[in-house]
Amino acid sequence: MRHQLSLYLRLISIQLRSQMQFRVSFWTDVITTGLLNFSYFFSTYLVLQRFGSIAGWSVAEMAFLYGMIEISFGSMDMLFSGFDPDSFSRFIRQGLLDQVLLRPVSVALQIFGSAFVMRRLGRITQGALVLIFALVNLPVHWTPLKVGLLPVMWISQIAAMGALFMAGSTLTFWTVQRVEAINILTYGGVEVMSYPMTIYPRWLRGFFTYLIPFIFLNFYPALYILDKPDPLGLPAFSPFLAPLVGGVMLFLASRFWQVGLSHYQSTGT
């Protein structure tokens, strides 16, 4: 285990060194990535100047939802860079996975170590700034449970979104081409979770409650932390389901990954 960890860190440090080669373009990348993502919150912020609130959520409350999920998605996108279906499908197409299979180290570990996209820092930073803006402007009555819930949300969200990246990449074992529809769940998931879930039509909400239970990752914990009443009348433990959702999704995804890997046929390139 320790050997694996040190190997992973070594792989990542190589990645970082190569990304830092062009320092100026690295930092412009970080900053512009941050700005790109921030422009979405900025437009929500502006539009709420006119409308006041959305489904009963003020700007600061929206900032909480947005900041949380952006930090998590940015972190996940960095950590699971290798499993990004866009880059992983290239791995398959170019036959690079064959090399990976030959090495005496776990395949998943190598994929984790194969990429670590540092410019996601930009996305994380803007998310963190928005979250700080939210916490400064919201009268949250902090309790130990609420404080503890924040890192739990973070880790659960990373696990759940990472699971989707992993599942998306696993699909390419069969399809070779990347499956773009998975973007609806990954990038679309961030979009969906950055708004109060009550705004979505019933069928869509049902989908995100029972099939891909995004609703418990961000919306319900936020209701609890911000002391907002539950408009949907789900059980009282709903705000605490995030780790279960994240854990189960990641578990299922890694099983799926194992199945996919055993079905892998090289493209021969």
Added chain:
Amino acid sequence: MRLFLHLIKLSILEQATYRTALVAGLVTNFFWGFFRAAVIVALYNGRSEVNGLTLEGALTYIAIGQAMIAFLSLFGTFDLMTTVYSGSIASDLIRPVPLFVLWMARDLGHSLVNLVVRGLLLLLFFALFYPVVMPESLLGWVWTILALAASWLVSYAWRFLVNLAAFWTPDARGIGRGAYALSQLASGFIIPLRLYPEWFSRLCHLTPFPAMFNTGVEVYLGVVSGSQLGWALGVQGMWFIVLVFLSQIILRAGIRKLVIQGG
């Protein structure tokens, strides 16, 4: 002109071969439309009109935005940049067609395929679930087509300009992303410009970006009408000319600097 048309035809054929990608793009853009429409409905919260934009109008605005992502390349393009880095720009520069025109033909071919597959089909599907309004008269359609064509021209010229950054830095993608973030926000793609606070939409209208998207949609919706129509299209034309002019100056400076590594 015949060469230009031929280039467009080649580009259409090229784009049309990527059928699965086209369908996947359509599906993604379509679902995203649902997410965004829900936000609009929640914002309106029972109001039937906000700042001259009805709820149906705003929903249609969103639908057109999703439908035009690929036609107007609203997320940006990086193709010209790539040729600067690979060196294949050298062979493009010795062609008997100006670089701006060459890429325009390539871009237009892709756009036209996307207009049909990801544009019109998306609008049709969307209309099954949400109210989508349409121009009421034939004349309305004519103005719409003109305004959307002008939007395309402005979008193309803007993207050409952004790509030229590749002449000065070894990785201009970051700059590109930043530039396209700005144009998405200020063009009205993220949220219809009319729904922003007055000061912000006025600020946007000082930039070329509304001419890339917002104007086309407002003409389609009939929000811009009568004597304003000529003015709106004039502004689009003005921005196109400004961007072309700017990009030609910058291109000339860039080429003077360009060194192609042999290979």
